[in-house]
Amino acid sequence: MSSSDIFIGETIGTALLTLLGGGVCAAVTLKSSKARNAGWLAITFGWGFAVLIAAYVSAPLSGAHLNPAVTVGIAVKTGEWGDVPVYFAGQLLGAMLGAVLMWVTYYGQFRVHLSDPEHIKDATLGPEDPHPHDQAGPVLGVFSTGPEIRNVVQNLATEIIGTAVLILAILTQGLQDNGKGLGVIGVLITSFVVVGIGLSLGGPTGYAINPVRDLGPRIVHALLPLPNKGGSDWGYSWIPVVGPLVGAVIAGGLYNIAFA
Numbered sequence: 032m033s034s035s036d037i038f039i040g041e042t043i044g045t046a047l048l049t050l051l052g053g054g055v056c057a058a059v060t061l062k063s064s065k066a067r068n069a070g071w072l073a074i075t076f077g078w079g080f081a082v083l084i085a086a087y088v089s090a091p092l093s094g095a096h097l098n099p100a101v102t103v104g105i106a107v108k109t110g111e112w113g114d115v116p117v118y119f120a121g122q123l124l125g126a127m128l129g130a131v132l133m134w135v136t137y138y139g140q141f142r143v144h145l146s147d148p149e150h151i152k153d154a155t156l157g158p159e160d161p162h163p164h165d166q167a168g169p170v171l172g173v174f175s176t177g178p179e180i181r182n183v184v185q186n187l188a189t190e191i192i193g194t195a196v197l198i199l200a201i202l203t204q205g206l207q208d209n210g211k212g213l214g215v216i217g218v219l220i221t222s223f224v225v226v227g228i229g230l231s232l233g234g235p236t237g238y239a240i241n242p243v244r245d246l247g248p249r250i251v252h253a254l255l256p257l258p259n260k261g262g263s264d265w266g267y268s269w270i271p272v273v274g275p276l277v278g279a280v281i282a283g284g285l286y287n288i289a290f291a
Contacts, residue, residue: 032176032211036223037093037114038121044089044097046132049248051081053133056173061140075229083222086213094212097122100242100279104198105206107283108291119243126247130174133248134255137173144170145259156244168261174248176271177239177264186236186267190274191281194240198282200224203290239271246272 055077057065066073086095096102102118134141166176178186201224204217213221229238241246246268252265 032093034114034117037117039243040089040092040094041096041118041121042128044085044093044095045243046129046248047065047085047088047125048081048097049126049129049244050136051084051129052078052244053130053173053248054136055081057133057137057140060170062144063135063140064137065214072230073235075226075233078229079202079222079226082225083218086218086221087215089141090212090218093118093121094206095218097125098275099243100194100198100241100275101152101201103201103276104279104283104286105211107280108202108286122243123247130248130251131171131255134251134257139141139226141170141257147173164261167264167267168252170257170260171249171252171262171264172237172239174252175245175264175268176239177267178236178270179262180235181267183270186270187274189232189235190239190271191278193238194275194278195239195282195285196228196232197221198225198279201284202282202286214272236271240275240278242275243274244271 044279055066055074058064058077059069059073061067082097085097087188088096096105096118099119099122100291102122106112106115171177201213201217201221204213204220206212207216225240232238249263249265249268252260
């Protein structure tokens, strides 16, 4: 598996992941969408199917990590860190590309949603808001995660726990012969694991469990010319990056202690 294969596979796979995962969030959230208000069940299954499709497409090239936490967990298990930067680069680029494609797909819905007087009011900051970029705009949840209750310790712990469940479930299935990713059945199982995490543990923070799934689209949200979009909540943005990486290290260490 060459570095170019890894980079291309992770870019394509993570782009599909964020296109389809962000797409279900847009479908449920935005005005003039046929799926509006379909609810949390639609979102969790939408993200599970996004993982399934993206992983099957990219597995032959890169092993379908699609997530820096998965890459770190596998590196902790195997002790092989040489390809980690290549995985990270492809994943971040792919996440940003997928978010842009999602925006293109729902371009009209974004315009309608953000021209609604209710959402314009939500995006308007008063003089008491000294840090507008730290506020969560009315469509930020389509791109990135955010907590229902802002508590740094709880929010961080939630992301650590959810990611540890994901990585432990991946590592205990056994990797392919090249040690880089899951086989066909493993991809299917992991997709259901993602749905389960969303249903059981996703309520507090929206279960990023993947640093680039959150950071890449958040960057795109900040850059896109969305009228009345509000801020990108950079004050929270470190939690869905640090939490999943910590959870991955914990899960990898636990695997080596208990299962290796």
